[in-house]
Amino acid sequence: MSGHASVEERVDQVRADVAGLHAELVRYGLVAWTAGNVSGRVPGTEFFVIKPSGVAYEDLTAGNMILCTLDGTPVPGTSGAELASSSDTAAHAYVYRHMPDVGGVVHTHSTYATAWAARGEPVPCVLTAMADEFGGEIPVGPFAVIGDDSIGRGIVSTLTGHRSRAVLMRNHGPFTVGRDARDAVKAAVMLEDVARTVHLSRQLGEPVPLDPGHIDALFHRYQNVYGQPAAAPSASAAEAPTTSRSA
Numbered sequence: 627m628s629g630h631a632s633v634e635e636r637v638d639q640v641r642a643d644v645a646g647l648h649a650e651l652v653r654y655g656l657v658a659w660t661a662g663n664v665s666g667r668v669p670g671t672e673f674f675v676i677k678p679s680g681v682a683y684e685d686l687t688a689g690n691m692i693l694c695t696l697d698g699t700p701v702p703g704t705s706g707a708e709l710a711s712s713s714d715t716a717a718h719a720y721v722y723r724h725m726p727d728v729g730g731v732v733h734t735h736s737t738y739a740t741a742w743a744a745r746g747e748p749v750p751c752v753l754t755a756m757a758d759e760f761g762g763e764i765p766v767g768p769f770a771v772i773g774d775d776s777i778g779r780g781i782v783s784t785l786t787g788h789r790s791r792a793v794l795m796r797n798h799g800p801f802t803v804g805r806d807a808r809d810a811v812k813a814a815v816m817l818e819d820v821a822r823t824v825h826l827s828r829q830l831g832e833p834v835p836l837d838p839g840h841i842d843a844l845f846h847r848y849q850n851v852y853g854q855p856a857a858a859p860s861a862s863a864a865e866a867p868t869t870s871r872s873a
């Protein structure tokens with residue numbers, strides 16, 4: 627999104643992104659019925675966008691996404707404000723207030739990650755894919771009852787200073803964060819993948835932990851080298867080749 631976009635344009639873009647990303651939760655098998663939610667911070671503003679509570683994913687649109695202030699209050703008179711916002715609005719809002727670098731938050735009850743959460747056991751870092759994406763184990767956050775700042779407080783206290791973008795809230799399920807909503811959805815997808823693999827590995831024996839030095843090297847490579855170079859800010863697809871990188 628151009629740095630010169632108006633607030634209204636930024637809001638509209640995040641509404642469209644967040645609405646569309648809920649389909650990715652379904653596509654990757656991370657949710658049953660409506661048991662998951664995505665939100666995105668509107669860059670350069672005190673707002674974020676989150677889905678309405680309990681609405682079928684196929685019925686989600688940019689127009690029924692809910693624009694909220696960072697205390698989790700829907701902005702009166704804006705599109706979707708007449709709907710009840712996600713059950714986890716307070717948790718997402720708390721994360722945005724206390725983790726300024728976070729631009730997106732996702733919550734699911736994806737099967738294998740939630741099975742680890744039910745045991746209150748961190749997923750050990752035994753795969754290069756975990757080192758790449760999470761820089762180590764997937765930590766467990768405290769049990770917290772939904773509806774106030776408790777879950778958000780548990781997410782922030784667990785992830786602050788931690789390389790992981792995913793936390794397993796005990797007896798509940800995963801929350802993930804990212805630089806934007808798409809990055810947070812990616813973390814949720816990759817979390818479920820590694821949670822399943824490590825679970826299966828443990829059925830056959832004891833997985834072998836990775837060396838911390840190797841974890842650091844893998845995380846640095848993946849976060850800074852992996853993928854295609856990002857398009858130069860002024861370049862268009864038809865113009866000069868790209869120069870910098872993005873994940």
Ligand SMILES: O=C(CO)[C@@H](O)[C@@H](O)COP(=O)(O)O
Pocket residue numbers: 660661662663678679680681711712713714733772
């Ligand atoms: O986990 C819970 C409820 O315990 C919620 O996050 C989940 O059901 C999704 O609720 P919303 O549809 O976002 O209100």
